[in-house]
Amino acid sequence: MMAKQTAVGAEAVAAKGWFKAHKWLILRRVSQLSLLALFVVSPYLVDRLERETWLVKGNLASSVTLDVLPLTDPHVLLQAVLAGVEPHRDAIIGVILVIAFYLLVGGRVYCSWVCPVNMVTDAAAWLRRKLGISTPSQLPRVTRYWMLGLTLVLPLVTGSIVWELVNPVSMLFRGIVFGLGMAWVLVLGVFLFDLLVSRDGWCGRLCPVGAFYSLLGSRSQLRVVAANREACDDCMDCYAVCPESRIIKPVLKGAETGVGPVILSSNCTNCGRCIDVCAVDVFQFGSRNAIDQVKTTSVTGAGARQRTGA
Amino acid sequence: MKKSDSGNGQERGLSRRQFLGNTLKTVCGVGLVGMGLGFYARQADSLPPMAIRPPGAIPEEDFLGACIRCGLCVRDCPYDILKLGQLGDDVPTGTPYFTARTGPCEMCEDIPCVPVCPTNALDHNLTDIREARMGLAVVVDQETCIAFLGLRCEVCFNVCPVRGDAITLELQHNDRSGKHALFIPVVHSEACTGCGLCEKACILEEAAIKIFPNHLAKGELGGHYRLGWKEKEKAGKSLVTPDLEHRYNLPEGVRYELQGEGLIIEQGQGAGEVPFSTNPLDTLNRGLEDK
Structure with missing residues (x-):
């Protein structure tokens, strides 16, 4: 691998301007922060300004928007059901709505557009790049699915939602809305783990919430598409910023192997950072059906030849 | 398929062993985390006694x-x-x-906290706040509760939202002054909701009446326990030996009533036969006259 002359994303900034080179990142931060802000501000509106209706109340585990719209987190509700709970009607409606949303836009959109820990781990990844820390990770990326299994087995065995006692994801969001307590220690732990121990260690290898959402969105419509992959100039910036960097290469370099240009991996968080950071605009958001058009062309081309050849 | 596997060379064979090893490592690691x-969780699940769950909360476990x-x-x-x-926190x-x-819980008539619970952790069947059992008030300290010192307080009795049912005042003789009553607050578990208004209102520096979780506040009789007098009431008769009237060996004209009156001297027998005079002096002087 060649040593990089310029900072990651510098070429994109030079080519597209700062705002275009940070467009999706800014939108994601706006999404994450405004979600938090809504939950934080609502009680003040009710208390201080004596508004009748709540904008939103609750937290990501379960919330009610404008006193009518229930939304419930499927992972935590599943744990409760495994612990022996019969959820109330509103919770079931809320879960169906959430599942439908993520089935459409991609499960791990939760990770990059909603989850507050994402800001922490993104910060760790950024600092890691700045400081040039490159500790090899011993943690396989499948560990998260084992963790997911664990979060589902524990309520079965103990009858208690054990994972929520330590889950940094729910704890940080709830903490900001209701009071943090010592939860900042856990969040700091996640930050340091990602910074010093393992690249993308929490989100990419351990977090069972992300694992759950990745399974949820494995057939989702909205995908990142390397539509313009012939233009790739191998600057490697997308690999550097992608929290799931392994998923890019097969697609980006798929023209030779017959892989379509759509990133189908359920681990893609649809964060759009690769779109931002690419100076030649290889990537864009698109539908998974984009695969049909391109796959047919490429499979009949080089890919089909290679398969028959093997 | 097989061919393409081996086609990838030794790397594949090695990685299969590695794969098994890595999987085992991961499973062990995750297993340890789970343990x-x-x-x-077992440690964290113990709720401190002063933390009271909202109304309608199902049993802690x-x-x-x-x-x-x-x-x-x-x-x-x-x-x-x-x-x-x-x-x-604990x-x-x-x-x-x-x-x-x-x-404390102010015991809203419409119990707004309960119907919003998405998982019935707060039981939606609770519609009458008087049926809530968040805990149980206990008069924990008879040494500092000023009612036991003979002072009039009754604040807990008066703030109780189930006034007169959950806490009653029982009058007791004040042994210290000899002429006053003690107004002792007594909690009744069949009516107390555990709202905590009494604990909040207790005038002491540290409340003498406190809300405890029911399992800490209540004793429980053995399942085999039967209360004789209740069984007797149910059966309409004694279930052991038939009741015999107790016989007293008393002088003629005198009888004893167990249920309250005590010693009864029959008046009809004539004043002369009465062993004791109504005037104690007569009794003391008896015999002196004869001498």
């Missing part, structure tokens, strides 16, 4: 499997008494509770 979490820590009950409490446990993280001494 740690399990033990931590079920509650921890049902509450998804969303905080909707907190938001819908008009008196803002509910808090969510935070990491580092209360399991994210679960709702209130502290009676600082913020």
Whole structure:
């Protein structure tokens, strides 16, 4: 691998301007922060300004928007059901709505557009790049699915939602809305783990919430598409910023192997950072059906030849 | 297929062994995490006695499997008494509770905190707040409760939302002054909701009446226990030996009534036969006259 002359994303900034080179990142931060802000501000509106209706109340585990719209987190509700709970009607409606949303836009959109820990781990990844820390990770990326299994087995065995006692994801969001307590220690732990121990260690290898959402969105419509992959100039910036960097290469370099240009991996968080950071605009958001058009062309081309050849 | 596997060369064979090894490592690691979490959960699940769950909360062990820590009950409490446990608190993280001494349940008629619970951790069948059993008030200290010192207080009795049922005042003789009554507050578990208003109102520096979780506040009779007098009432007769009237060996004209009156001297027998005179002096002087 060649040593990089310029900072990651510098070429994109030079080519597209700062705002275009940070467009999706800014939108994601706006999404994450405004979600938090809504939950934080609502009680003040009710208390201080004596508004009748709540904008939103609750937290990501379960919330009610404008006193009518229930939304419930499927992972935590599943744990409760495994612990022996019969959820109330509103919770079931809320879960169906959430599942439908993520089935459409991609499960791990939760990770990059909603989850507050994402800001922490993104910060760790950024600092890691700045400081040039490159500790090899011993943690396989499948560990998260084992963790997911664990979060589902524990309520079965103990009858208690054990994972929520330590889950940094729910704890940080709830903490900001209701009071943090010592939860900042856990969040700091996640930050340091990602910074010093393992690249993308929490989100990419351990977090069972992300694992759950990745399974949820494995057939989702909205995908990142390397539509313009012939233009790739191998600057490697997308690999550097992608929290799931392994998923890019097969697609980006798929023209030779017959892989379509759509990133189908359920681990893609649809964060759009690769779109931002690419100076030649290889990537864009698109539908998974984009695969049909391109796959047919490429499979009949080089890919089909290679398969028959093997 | 086989061919393409081996086609990838030794790397594949090596990685299969590695794969098994890595999987085993991962499973062991995750298993250890699971055990740690399990033990931590058992420790963290013990709710401190002063943390009271909202009305309608199902039994604690079920509650921890049902509450998804969303905080909707907190938001819908008009008196803002509910808090969510935070990491580092003794209360399991994210679960709702209130502290009676600082913020008791005000017992809203419509119980707004209950119907918002998405998982029935707060039982939606609770529609009458008087049926709530958040805990039980206990007069924990008879040495400092000023009612026991013979002073009039009755604050707990008067603030009780189930006034006259959950706490009653029992009059007792004041041995110290000899001429006053003690107005002793007595809690009745069949009516006490555990709202904590009495604990909040207790005038002492440290409340002498406190809300405890029911399992700490209540004793429980052995399942085999039968109360003789109740069984007798049910059966309409004694279930052991038939009741015999007790026989007293008393002088003629005198009888004894067990149920209250005590010694009864029959008046009809003539005044001369009475062993004791109504005037104690007569009794003392008896015999002296003869001498």
